[in-house]
Amino acid sequence: QVQLVQSGAEVKKPGASVKVSCKASGYTFSGYYIQWVRQAPGQGLEWMGWIKADTGKTNYAQKFQGRVTMTRDTSTSTASMELSSLTYDDTAVYYCARDVLPGGDSGVFDYWGQGTVVTVSS
Amino acid sequence: EMLMTQSPATLSVSPGERATLSCRASQSIGSNLAWYQQKPGQAPRLLIYGASTRATGIPARFSGGGSGTEFTLTISSLQSEDFAVYYCQHYNNWPYTFGQGTKLEIK
Numbered sequence: 001q002v003q004l005v006q007s008g009a010e011v012k013k014p015g016a017s018v019k020v021s022c023k024a025s026g027y028t029f030s031g032y033y034i035q036w037v038r039q040a041p042g043q044g045l046e047w048m049g050w051i052k053a054d055t056g057k058t059n060y061a062q063k064f065q066g067r068v069t070m071t072r073d074t075s076t077s078t079a080s081m082e083l084s085s086l087t088y089d090d091t092a093v094y095y096c097a098r099d100v101l102p103g104g105d106s107g108v109f110d111y112w113g114q115g116t117v118v119t120v121s122s
Numbered sequence: 123e124m125l126m127t128q129s130p131a132t133l134s135v136s137p138g139e140r141a142t143l144s145c146r147a148s149q150s151i152g153s154n155l156a157w158y159q160q161k162p163g164q165a166p167r168l169l170i171y172g173a174s175t176r177a178t179g180i181p182a183r184f185s186g187g188g189s190g191t192e193f194t195l196t197i198s199s200l201q202s203e204d205f206a207v208y209y210c211q212h213y214n215n216w217p218y219t220f221g222q223g224t225k226l227e228i229k
Binding site: 046047059061062063095097100106107108109110112113114115 | 156171177219221
């Protein structure tokens with residue numbers, strides 16, 4: 001069965017960086033895009049961007065351009081998202097999700113990780 | 123950036139009754155709309171894509187409709203496990219954006 005297992009909760013100071021990992025299993029990792037979505041406390045969902053798992057090509061939402069880096073390691077079927085220059089507004093649950101379309105970016109997310117809580121606090 | 127507006131913010135319905143949730147896009151998005159369900163402490167779950175196609179394993183009581191700018195999610199005969207927050211999301215172009223959610227609560 002398809003599973004995306006994310007790394008554990010993080011507490012970071014303003015200005016620091018955080019890296020969240022997402023380990024995939026149950027499917028061919030390189031055959032799908034991994035999308036990243038975040039959710040601030042009590043708020044809605046916000047799309048951050050995607051990485052094409054086979055080539056490593058990325059596409060970031062303009063809001064995060066210059067601050068986010070998405071990478072992948074095909075040998076371990078793991079995608080990662082690093083966000084730098086953290087502010088209090090970056091406190092959120094960060095999710096990875098698999099795109100439903102094999103080899104494509106459809107923008108539809110069928111399997112999700114369990115979420116990683118990132119807290120920015122001084 | 124596409125603005126997705128959901129209504130109502132909260133919907134109170136009794137078990138066994140029908141619930142209809144609405145989502146409006148600020149511009150036409152064709153049928154490039156998905157619906158997700160989210161329960162407290164859980165990740166979202168894909169329900170509907172292509173405005174009306176149920177995702178794998180989603181019960182037939184969930185149905186989606188609409189195109190262009192106006193969309194609906196209907197849940198016929200509400201079950202206890204259906205009370206949750208529902209989000210619509212467009213994927214017509216980047217950036218993908220979500221509505222603010224409709225909380226479906228027990229009346």
